[in-house]
Amino acid sequence: MLPFRAKALLLLQIGLGRMAAFILAPCYFAVIRLMGYRIRNLRAIRQACRREFQRHEGPWLICANHLTVADSLILSYAMLSLPAHLRLYRWIPWNLPERNNFQNPFLVLLCYLSKCIPVQRGGPREETKRTLDKCTYLLSRRQRLLIFPEGGRSRTGRVDREQFSYGVGRFLADGGGDLQVMCLYLRGDKQSSYSLLPGFGERFMVLMDVFKPEKSALTGLRAQRDYAGQIIQRLAEMEEKYYDIYRQRHCGSDRSRQYRKEQGQPVSAAGLHQR
Amino acid sequence: MDEQKIFEAMITILKPYTKDAALLERATKDTHILNDLKVNSARLVDVIIKCEDVFNITVDDDEADTIRTIGNAVELIQAKLA
Numbered sequence: 001m002l003p004f005r006a007k008a009l010l011l012l013q014i015g016l017g018r019m020a021a022f023i024l025a026p027c028y029f030a031v032i033r034l035m036g037y038r039i040r041n042l043r044a045i046r047q048a049c050r051r052e053f054q055r056h057e058g059p060w061l062i063c064a065n066h067l068t069v070a071d072s073l074i075l076s077y078a079m080l081s082l083p084a085h086l087r088l089y090r091w092i093p094w095n096l097p098e099r100n101n102f103q104n105p106f107l108v109l110l111c112y113l114s115k116c117i118p119v120q121r122g123g124p125r126e127e128t129k130r131t132l133d134k135c136t137y138l139l140s141r142r143q144r145l146l147i148f149p150e151g152g153r154s155r156t157g158r159v160d161r162e163q164f165s166y167g168v169g170r171f172l173a174d175g176g177g178d179l180q181v182m183c184l185y186l187r188g189d190k191q192s193s194y195s196l197l198p199g200f201g202e203r204f205m206v207l208m209d210v211f212k213p214e215k216s217a218l219t220g221l222r223a224q225r226d227y228a229g230q231i232i233q234r235l236a237e238m239e240e241k242y243y244d245i246y247r248q249r250h251c252g253s254d255r256s257r258q259y260r261k262e263q264g265q266p267v268s269a270a271g272l273h274q275r
Numbered sequence: 276m277d278e279q280k281i282f283e284a285m286i287t288i289l290k291p292y293t294k295d296a297a298l299l300e301r302a303t304k305d306t307h308i309l310n311d312l313k314v315n316s317a318r319l320v321d322v323i324i325k326c327e328d329v330f331n332i333t334v335d336d337d338e339a340d341t342i343r344t345i346g347n348a349v350e351l352i353q354a355k356l357a
Binding site for chain 1: 334340
């Protein structure tokens with residue numbers, strides 16, 4: 001249970017963030033444009049997210065793969081247009097960035113005004129519990145929470161089905177039936193592994209899937225592990241789909257590849273994303 | 276089950292999750308599971324689930340949050356078995 005003071009501070013953060021959004025949101029949209037980042041089918045993705053958010057007001061647990069520190073910004077950009085950031089501030093998801101990444105006071109302020117709750121990974125359990133309590137409170141207020149279930153940037157560059165954090169499962173195990181899960185898979189064309197930032201001019205693909213985890217027959221920590229495992233499994237399946245789409249786009253479908261071989265035409269060499 | 280046996284069982288449980296097995300040889304009840312043994316925080320849940328299996332006990336979230344050292348785990352297990 002979150003103490004009254006912590007609730008009041010969170011509501012203050014929402015109020016200040018809402019006002020700051022009129023300055024910060026256009027700035028961060030401008031930065032994304034300046035970096036030359038582009039997202040394929042951006043309009044369709046935003047429409048799909050809007051449809052889901054209108055269908056279910058909240059709470060939402062938005063789970064994504066994690067390859068760069070800019071993922072949460074790019075995902076927010078992919079989900080919501082600039083007017084939506086300003087008019088539907090409530091729809092912008094909360095983030096749980098690593099506290100150690102925010103040592104600079106300017107970044108701390110930016111983080112505070114951008115719906116972030118810093119968390120110290122592997123830190124004292126009491127602090128982690130306080131953060132989880134804040135998240136539970138926000139979910140009870142039908143907010144959206146963006147979580148990277150892998151617990152950090154994927155060191156292998158692929159969704160890690162073995163070494164993932166079970167924290168996300170805690171929300172599902174403890175949360176009511178109202179909590180909906182949206183899985184997002186984000187990857188830049190040149191992103192072969194994890195990095196600090198995506199490359200300049202990167203072109204991204206975003207896959208979205210609304211997912212209802214199967215009710216776990218287990219309890220306690222086992223249920224948390226089960227739910228987290230289901231989400232990771234779904235993200236891994238989306239990754240497979242991403243590579244299927246990527247291969248078809250860059251190498252042609254198996255059928256066209258076969259056809260080109262038969263016709264004696266050149267066939268693309270195995271590329272970065274070809275297994 | 277006496278404290279020493281639980282401690283030894285804990286060392287066996289922690290072995291697969293500890294990056295450097297030599298650290299376990301020097302482990303005492305005061306050894307911090309995350310800081311000293313460098314067990315990944317996400318894997319601490321696996322350690323607790325393994326304890327539940329080995330000792331046939333149930334550890335809830337709040338109890339799990341209190342485990343920081345091997346001694347904390349030993350005391351909790353001992354209390355559950357009593």
